[in-house]
Amino acid sequence: MNNESQNINKNTVTKPEVLHRKLNGNTEWKSYFSSLCGCSVFSVVKFKITFFILFLLISFSSFSQQQRFPKPEFETGYTQPTPTTPEPRALAWEYIDVSVLVLVMSLAAWFALKRRSRKGLLWLSVFSLVYFGFIREGCVCSIGSIQNIALTLFDPAYAISIPIILFFVMPLIFTLFFGRVFCASACPLGVIQDLVIIKPVSLPVWLRKSLGLIPYIYLGLAVLLAATGSEFIICRYDPFVGIFRMGAEFTMIILGIAFLLLGMFVARPYCRFLCPYGVLLGWMSKFSAKHLSITPAECIQCKLCENSCPFDAIDAPTETLKTDEKKLNKKRFSIFLLLIPVWIFLGGFAMSKAHSFLSKAHPDVYLAELLIQHPELKEDPDNIDIQTFLSSGKTMEHLVTEAKEIKQKYYTGSWILGSFLGLAIGILLMNQYVFRRRKDYTPNKVDCYSCGRCMDYCPVKPTPNPSREGNEPTPNPSEEGNKATPNLRQPEEGGPLQK
Numbered sequence: 001m002n003n004e005s006q007n008i009n010k011n012t013v014t015k016p017e018v019l020h021r022k023l024n025g026n027t028e029w030k031s032y033f034s035s036l037c038g039c040s041v042f043s044v045v046k047f048k049i050t051f052f053i054l055f056l057l058i059s060f061s062s063f064s065q066q067q068r069f070p071k072p073e074f075e076t077g078y079t080q081p082t083p084t085t086p087e088p089r090a091l092a093w094e095y096i097d098v099s100v101l102v103l104v105m106s107l108a109a110w111f112a113l114k115r116r117s118r119k120g121l122l123w124l125s126v127f128s129l130v131y132f133g134f135i136r137e138g139c140v141c142s143i144g145s146i147q148n149i150a151l152t153l154f155d156p157a158y159a160i161s162i163p164i165i166l167f168f169v170m171p172l173i174f175t176l177f178f179g180r181v182f183c184a185s186a187c188p189l190g191v192i193q194d195l196v197i198i199k200p201v202s203l204p205v206w207l208r209k210s211l212g213l214i215p216y217i218y219l220g221l222a223v224l225l226a227a228t229g230s231e232f233i234i235c236r237y238d239p240f241v242g243i244f245r246m247g248a249e250f251t252m253i254i255l256g257i258a259f260l261l262l263g264m265f266v267a268r269p270y271c272r273f274l275c276p277y278g279v280l281l282g283w284m285s286k287f288s289a290k291h292l293s294i295t296p297a298e299c300i301q302c303k304l305c306e307n308s309c310p311f312d313a314i315d316a317p318t319e320t321l322k323t324d325e326k327k328l329n330k331k332r333f334s335i336f337l338l339l340i341p342v343w344i345f346l347g348g349f350a351m352s353k354a355h356s357f358l359s360k361a362h363p364d365v366y367l368a369e370l371l372i373q374h375p376e377l378k379e380d381p382d383n384i385d386i387q388t389f390l391s392s393g394k395t396m397e398h399l400v401t402e403a404k405e406i407k408q409k410y411y412t413g414s415w416i417l418g419s420f421l422g423l424a425i426g427i428l429l430m431n432q433y434v435f436r437r438r439k440d441y442t443p444n445k446v447d448c449y450s451c452g453r454c455m456d457y458c459p460v461k462p463t464p465n466p467s468r469e470g471n472e473p474t475p476n477p478s479e480e481g482n483k484a485t486p487n488l489r490q491p492e493e494g495g496p497l498q499k
């Protein structure tokens with residue numbers, strides 16, 4: 001064994017207590033904390049101070065902009081409506097945004113897969129937070145673009161610009177090739193949550209799986225409401241856009257702060273339990289051609305990475321099942337497979353019962369029902385919606401007919417949404433009985449945000465490339481007489497191994 005291996009074995013690997021270190025202890029917590037950027041605690045503090053100063057500067061500039069251009073004051077008591085869709089921007093800016101997005105995702109893929117640099121991913125994510133979050137004010141974003149795509153598919157009169165289509169498609173394409181590098185470093189919503197993780201707790205599997213259904217519901221509702229022209233709920237209830245714009249309804253600012261406070265202990269709560277775009281990214285990532293790996297070479301089963309993921313996205317190795325366990329699994333899998341059509345029907349049926357309630361999200365349906373139930377409101381001069389309708393020259397019959405058509409769309413849409421949710425539940429239940437043989441600790445491709453933290457916990461060094469001059473070929477451990485000698489990193493090389 002060479003000196004380097006002896007050295008690291010003495011310091012990090014051969015001691016059982018080090019091999020089994022968890023994140024719960026004080027030392028490990030500091031170690032985890034330092035892994036936030038793959039450098040020492042001192043550097044982390046410096047980084048946090050820099051980030052905080054930057055945050056203050058941007059906040060100050062945003063507030064001063066608001067003072068230079070105050071909102072017009074009306075003397076009629078008119079309150080300004082909160083816009084739910086973005087104001088139009090110069091097309092050139094939109095193309096610049098797309099170029100920056102593609103550049104950031106390319107660099108993130110390079111840092112995650114090639115350089116294996118947590119530090120690189122971290123600084124890239126800070127750039128994205130500043131650019132896409134504070135400068136571009138969180139719009140246009142890939143998450144919200146789902147609604148533009150849904151509306152344009154169902155309403156030919158709605159025009160969509162090419163940059164918005166690219167914002168929707170490009171992260172999905174990158175994910176299909178490299179995993180969720182968009183979530184790692186390009187999405188401002190993900191990044192702002194990532195930067196506040198302090199002491200993440202591990203959630204029980206049943207809770208994670210149950211809460212994991214919410215993004216499917218949110219995605220379905222967002223598509224339904226957008227496709228019927230009712231509302232863009234993803235934008236309206238984006239918890240961080242108020243922080244990015246330094247101005248929103250008070251409740252939205254509070255919601256954003258609440259998410260960040262929660263995110264200190266439950267890592268990326270919005271990403272894991274709400275983000276509708278995350279559902280699509282998870283599907284793409286499952287089939288990604290390449291994906292970040294924890295170890296750069298062969299896993300030595302040291303378990304150092306076991307608890308390194310704040311998102312519980314590392315799958316542990318599995319034991320081979322016994323024959324009777326296999327049989328039982330197969331039987332249960334078949335039963336749940338056969339039950340999928342039942343789930344689809346039940347989901348569709350249950351949701352269709354809610355179509356009338358959901359359709360009230362459309363302003364025309366809401367207005368028609370309001371006027372049918374309270375015709376006396378026509379005389380109310382302060383009700384702007386009703387007065388606008390009356391002055392438009394539209395008849396009540398016309399409004400009711402329109403509302404009926406919209407309700408019918410909701411009925412069909414609710415069946416589709418419910419069936420989709422039933423399918424998601426059915427697949428989730430069926431998946432409980434799919435056994436996957438795993439030899440090593442691996443990132444779960446669906447849940448992994450490619451943040452790179454776990455890479456810093458692995459003591460194995462990348463295998464030297466034998467094709468390069470001067471590099472000795474690595475002996476094949478499977479050949480007789482060859483003993484697998486782990487190529488270990490030195491503690492000084494960076495990351496939590498320093499501790």
Ligand code: SF4
Pocket residue numbers: 143182183184187188189190191270271272275276277278281
């Ligand atoms: S899961 Fe959603 S919010 Fe989180 S980083 Fe990915 S796209 Fe952004």
Ligand code: SF4
Pocket residue numbers: 292308309310311312313314442443444447448449450451452453454455
């Ligand atoms: S790279 Fe993936 S598995 Fe590793 S810590 Fe980040 S999210 Fe978890």
